[in-house]
Amino acid sequence: MQLHVSSHPLVKHKLTRLRDTATDHRKFRELVRELALLLCYEATQDLQLKATTVDTPMGEAQGWEASEVIGLVPIMRAGLGLVDGIQELLPTVQVWHIGLYRDEETLRPVEYYNKLPDRPTAQVCLVLDPMLATGGSAIATVDILKRWGALRIKYVGVLAAPEGVQALSAAHPNVPIHVAELDERLNEIGFIVPGLGDAGDRMFGT
Numbered sequence: 001m002q003l004h005v006s007s008h009p010l011v012k013h014k015l016t017r018l019r020d021t022a023t024d025h026r027k028f029r030e031l032v033r034e035l036a037l038l039l040c041y042e043a044t045q046d047l048q049l050k051a052t053t054v055d056t057p058m059g060e061a062q063g064w065e066a067s068e069v070i071g072l073v074p075i076m077r078a079g080l081g082l083v084d085g086i087q088e089l090l091p092t093v094q095v096w097h098i099g100l101y102r103d104e105e106t107l108r109p110v111e112y113y114n115k116l117p118d119r120p121t122a123q124v125c126l127v128l129d130p131m132l133a134t135g136g137s138a139i140a141t142v143d144i145l146k147r148w149g150a151l152r153i154k155y156v157g158v159l160a161a162p163e164g165v166q167a168l169s170a171a172h173p174n175v176p177i178h179v180a181e182l183d184e185r186l187n188e189i190g191f192i193v194p195g196l197g198d199a200g201d202r203m204f205g206t
């Protein structure tokens with residue numbers, strides 16, 4: 001299992017504000033955006049670089065440039081909230097949306113949008129979704145990406161339930177999981193407890 005729970009004080013502070021029922025939709029989106037940036041920073045520590053030189057006002061300096069294309073793969077809807085900040089932070093990035101919703105009865109993911117091209121175009125894929133509950137949506141997305149031919153895949157989310165971590169790790173042991181917090185459990189309707197409610201609804205005001 002490759003579970004990374006952030007220990008950064010800013011992540012803890014922002015997550016606490018995110019959970020709060022007093023946080024409105026606008027603030028909720030802002031916090032998700034900021035958490036995404038902080039978690040992405042941690043998840044990209046192993047990004048490959050190539051050596052380069054750059055002209056400074058004082059002469060030439062040795063430097064580095066990111067040499068990998070990163071594919072951001074938000075799971076709609078709630079994963080969309082994690083895209084904007086990360087897209088601005090990373091140098092070479094593509095965004096590939098995957099549409100999945102959870103059937104409320106079975107809790108199984110149902111695919112409704114996938115426009116991936118025939119061949120993989122990114123060296124690293126970051127699956128973005130704030131909530132890892134049963135793990136069904138994340139597993140289905142990683143399945144899609146592996147069929148596409150993606151070789152290096154990471155999951156970046158906000159909250160995880162132990163059940164989701166177990167399921168994703170069992171299905172895809174080579175996919176690191178980066179989250180702000182590991183919560184206690186899932187409740188009987190598949191929501192993370194204590195969690196933050198329905199991330200998609202809180203993000204989009206529905």
Ligand code: PRP
Binds near residue numbers: 109129138190201
């Ligand atoms: C929620 C959440 C995840 C999924 C997690 O999405 O955003 O995508 O459930 O659950 P799982 O780990 O059990 O699969 P939902 O299906 O409610 O869709 P939405 O994002 O459009 O609200």
